[in-house]
Amino acid sequence: MKQSSLFIKTRKQAPADEVSKNARLLIRAGFIHKEAAGVYSYLPLGLRVLERINTIIREEMAGLGAEEAAFTTLQNPETWKKSGRWELPVWFKTALNDGGELGLGWTHEEAVTALMKNHVSSYKDLPRKIFQIHTKFRNEERAKSGLLRGREFLMKDLYSFHTTEEDLDAFYEKAKEAYRQIFERVGIGGETHVTLSSGGDFSPYSHEFQTLSPAGEDTIYLSREKNIAINQEIYTEKTRASLGLSSDELTEETAIEVGNIFKLGTRFSAPLGLMYKDAKGESQPVIMGSYGIGPGRIMGTIAELFSDERGLVWPEAVAPFSVHLLRIGNTDAVIETADALYRHIAEKGERVLFDDREDASAGEKFADSDLFGIPLRLVVSEKSLSAGGIEVKKRNENESRVIPESELPAFVKGESA
Amino acid sequence: MKQSSLFIKTRKQAPADEVSKNARLLIRAGFIHKEAAGVYSYLPLGLRVLERINTIIREEMAGLGAEEAAFTTLQNPETWKKSGRWELPVWFKTALNDGGELGLGWTHEEAVTALMKNHVSSYKDLPRKIFQIHTKFRNEERAKSGLLRGREFLMKDLYSFHTTEEDLDAFYEKAKEAYRQIFERVGIGGETHVTLSSGGDFSPYSHEFQTLSPAGEDTIYLSREKNIAINQEIYTEKTRASLGLSSDELTEETAIEVGNIFKLGTRFSAPLGLMYKDAKGESQPVIMGSYGIGPGRIMGTIAELFSDERGLVWPEAVAPFSVHLLRIGNTDAVIETADALYRHIAEKGERVLFDDREDASAGEKFADSDLFGIPLRLVVSEKSLSAGGIEVKKRNENESRVIPESELPAFVKGESA
Numbered sequence: 011m012k013q014s015s016l017f018i019k020t021r022k023q024a025p026a027d028e029v030s031k032n033a034r035l036l037i038r039a040g041f042i043h044k045e046a047a048g049v050y051s052y053l054p055l056g057l058r059v060l061e062r063i064n065t066i067i068r069e070e071m072a073g074l075g076a077e078e079a080a081f082t083t084l085q086n087p088e089t090w091k092k093s094g095r096w097e098l099p100v101w102f103k104t105a106l107n108d109g110g111e112l113g114l115g116w117t118h119e120e121a122v123t124a125l126m127k128n129h130v131s132s133y134k135d136l137p138r139k140i141f142q143i144h145t146k147f148r149n150e151e152r153a154k155s156g157l158l159r160g161r162e163f164l165m166k167d168l169y170s171f172h173t174t175e176e177d178l179d180a181f182y183e184k185a186k187e188a189y190r191q192i193f194e195r196v197g198i199g200g201e202t203h204v205t206l207s208s209g210g211d212f213s214p215y216s217h218e219f220q221t222l223s224p225a226g227e228d229t230i231y232l233s234r235e236k237n238i239a240i241n242q243e244i245y246t247e248k249t250r251a252s253l254g255l256s257s258d259e260l261t262e263e264t265a266i267e268v269g270n271i272f273k274l275g276t277r278f279s280a281p282l283g284l285m286y287k288d289a290k291g292e293s294q295p296v297i298m299g300s301y302g303i304g305p306g307r308i309m310g311t312i313a314e315l316f317s318d319e320r321g322l323v324w325p326e327a328v329a330p331f332s333v334h335l336l337r338i339g340n341t342d343a344v345i346e347t348a349d350a351l352y353r354h355i356a357e358k359g360e361r362v363l364f365d366d367r368e369d370a371s372a373g374e375k376f377a378d379s380d381l382f383g384i385p386l387r388l389v390v391s392e393k394s395l396s397a398g399g400i401e402v403k404k405r406n407e408n409e410s411r412v413i414p415e416s417e418l419p420a421f422v423k424g425e426s427a
Numbered sequence: 428m429k430q431s432s433l434f435i436k437t438r439k440q441a442p443a444d445e446v447s448k449n450a451r452l453l454i455r456a457g458f459i460h461k462e463a464a465g466v467y468s469y470l471p472l473g474l475r476v477l478e479r480i481n482t483i484i485r486e487e488m489a490g491l492g493a494e495e496a497a498f499t500t501l502q503n504p505e506t507w508k509k510s511g512r513w514e515l516p517v518w519f520k521t522a523l524n525d526g527g528e529l530g531l532g533w534t535h536e537e538a539v540t541a542l543m544k545n546h547v548s549s550y551k552d553l554p555r556k557i558f559q560i561h562t563k564f565r566n567e568e569r570a571k572s573g574l575l576r577g578r579e580f581l582m583k584d585l586y587s588f589h590t591t592e593e594d595l596d597a598f599y600e601k602a603k604e605a606y607r608q609i610f611e612r613v614g615i616g617g618e619t620h621v622t623l624s625s626g627g628d629f630s631p632y633s634h635e636f637q638t639l640s641p642a643g644e645d646t647i648y649l650s651r652e653k654n655i656a657i658n659q660e661i662y663t664e665k666t667r668a669s670l671g672l673s674s675d676e677l678t679e680e681t682a683i684e685v686g687n688i689f690k691l692g693t694r695f696s697a698p699l700g701l702m703y704k705d706a707k708g709e710s711q712p713v714i715m716g717s718y719g720i721g722p723g724r725i726m727g728t729i730a731e732l733f734s735d736e737r738g739l740v741w742p743e744a745v746a747p748f749s750v751h752l753l754r755i756g757n758t759d760a761v762i763e764t765a766d767a768l769y770r771h772i773a774e775k776g777e778r779v780l781f782d783d784r785e786d787a788s789a790g791e792k793f794a795d796s797d798l799f800g801i802p803l804r805l806v807v808s809e810k811s812l813s814a815g816g817i818e819v820k821k822r823n824e825n826e827s828r829v830i831p832e833s834e835l836p837a838f839v840k841g842e843s844a
Binding site: 015016017018019021040043045046049050051052053054057060075077078079080081082083084085086099102103104105106107108112114121125128129131134135138139140145147149151161162369 | 432433434435436438457460462463466467468469470471474477492494495496497498499500501502503516519520521522523524525529531538542545546551552555556557562564566568578579786
């Protein structure tokens with residue numbers, strides 16, 4: 011894509027009321043736009059990052075045998091009164107002109123449990139797994155963390171339905187592993203720790219995925235050595251003892267909750283009446299699990315972890331483009347070389363952004379490139395041509411060097427490589 | 428995909444309160460689920476159809492040079508008060524717990540105009556085109572037409588920004604042609620007519636795309652011969668005269684509005700202050716157009732147009748699968764032949780659903796297949812094997828025939844063909 015026709019322009023300043031690092035950087039780079047506190051539009055470059063993350067999530071969900079659906083935002087109160095969650099303050103509520111209250115979905119356990127009643131009758135219909143990547147709404151009091159805590163935000167929510175606890179347990183472990191893969195693949199695996207959190211009636215613990223960052227709102231107690239962490243909310247002498255841990259092997263850390271998985275048991279199937287007939291013909295409540303992850307929150311977390319004073323530093327797997335090609339100067343040689351290089355890279359199927367702007371200075375182009383954070387920067391200029399080729403610099407390294415065009419394939423492999 | 432693990436089951440009956448043909452069929456087939464009047468979840472097969480339609484739309488938007496974004500549902504009243512549209516009854520409104528009213532976006536002209544102020548300053552920044560495929564909310568009094576009129580529904584909305592009317596006019600014609608292509612490609616081109624509708628201050632007419640169907644809520648006056656139609660709302664002697672038409676060459680038709688395009692001019696840029704500096708350095712309001720299309724409404728329209736008493740009849744381009752392979756009977760020969768055929772077709776990249784269920788009768792399998800409406804049905808049974816091969820039947824034809832396996836490639840080409 012040519013930058014001269016790019017929809018957005020970068021900004022020197024973020025809005026004065028925006029305090030979070032991730033939102034300030036992403037707004038300045040033109041990746042997102044702030045509509046209201048905790049409410050952000052995704053502009054073309056931001057949507058590209060989000061879709062890269064979503065694609066990774068979808069691949070891991072397919073590996074779990076989960077099918078994709080899209081549930082609704084507008085929710086019927088009757089469904090939620092059965093579980094006792096209609097009165098929670100988290101709801102945004104609204105009303106029909108012709109009478110009748112509705113809520114805006116902030117999660118979908120009740121909705122998916124209710125609709126499954128049409129599709130499950132026998133043990134032969136189980137197990138089933140369904141997920142969506144869908145916008146959720148939460149009436150948060152605090153919304154000052156940019157993409158880390160939204161009032162409107164994207165969520166991948168997966169629900170699983172089983173006949174036995176053993177089947178749930180086995181699937182839960184597979185889902186945990188799929189989550190690990192997701193965080194690894196988007197580039198935050200090293201900083202992300204499985205963390206024990208509060209469970210519920212059905213299970214003593216749930217599991218969160220917590221990414222270490224000073225921008226986080228959670229406190230966890232981590233043993234790197236034993237690869238285990240405990241959320242502050244359940245951090246007691248008793249919890250430690252049950253896990254065979256002493257307080258001096260745990261360090262207090264600030265972290266961002268990027269995912270959570272939860273054994274629901276019959277918490278929703280019982281009150282909503284989602285039953286199946288077992289092999290003996292007896293009616294049993296379906297056993298459920300739910301598994302959440304926030305693609306936008308992941309994007310914000312990556313911006314917090316991988317950025318510097320000059321801008322964003324995207325890991326290759328989620329970058330909006332792989333290559334940022336800059337044309338500096340307007341001599342015939344520069345224009346011809348850069349244009350030919352752009353066509354060549356694009357033809358190879360590489361995701362390349364070409365800064366072909368004629369009215370932007372070299373300084374503006376370099377500043378925008380650092381702000382965008384595309385992993386590999388190529389510069390064609392009089393200077394690079396005199397030095398024998400194309401200047402190459404990775405965004406996460408400080409040194410640039412000039413290489414002859416013949417060596418480029420080692421850097422620019424294309425999608426097929 | 429194997430039908431034995433498919434998330435949904437078909438239903439013999441649609442909900443008693445569902446009156447529209449498209450929703451009754453799609454609910455029975457397990458493509459959608461009714462949450463409330465005008466509010467439908469998309470289940471896996473339905474989401475597949477929707478995504479096929481979205482892919483076609485995205486390709487045509489790319490052809491127009493439009494970039495994709497995702498605006499927000501929650502809308503700030505201040506933005507909409509400037510255009511005077513905050514008081515319309517179409518809004519679903521909601522409120523923050525800590526004070527402050529918000530609306531749920533039912534269109535996005537104001538939102539996109541406001542955010543463009545950060546990205547447009549000079550004539551050099553124009554033209555620009557941006558679109559999204561995003562959920563909209565409308566507080567409709569009537570919501571009895573299934574996917575044809577939702578309170579919550581998907582919409583592709585494209586916005587264009589220009590310096591001159593001529594530039595808008597030229598783009599508007601390109602967009603009109605892209606819309607024609609979309610309706611042609613999804614299979615309703617023959618029944619869909621460009622229809623003049625009310626314009627506004629800036630332009631005498633807007634254009635709707637109206638698909639002839641008794642399920643429609645609009646009345647149009649159509650000349651097939653001259654390939655022109657007029658919406659009832661502007662159908663006057665004066666309109667007819669201005670178009671050189673007489674009433675006896677027009678027939679009254681019932682139709683579904685599947686898309687509309689509109690020259691906005693400065694209707695939103697002026698009150699919201701979206702200005703650019705022209706070549707002389709003078710400040711001018713940006714000239715805009717907007718272009719809407721409903722992917723879910725298209726899906727509902729296709730269900731209305733292409734269905735019979737036995738179920739849905741999807742055009743190939745939007746079908747959830749291309750091939751429905753049915754295994755009838757449990758003899759070794761049938762199982763081996765069907766399983767091998769399934770692997771073979773899937774390996775070729777064809778989108779195949781394999782009814783491998785062991786506990787479903789032949790009658791149930793045939794009934795489900797007709798209900799799903801996948802274009803090509805293949806049956807492997809003792810009967811077909813005795814007759815020399817595989818039974819082949821197209822969903823939109825009545826006759827089936829048995830062909831030897833060697834002739835299958837002519838029917839099952841795979842994605843690469």
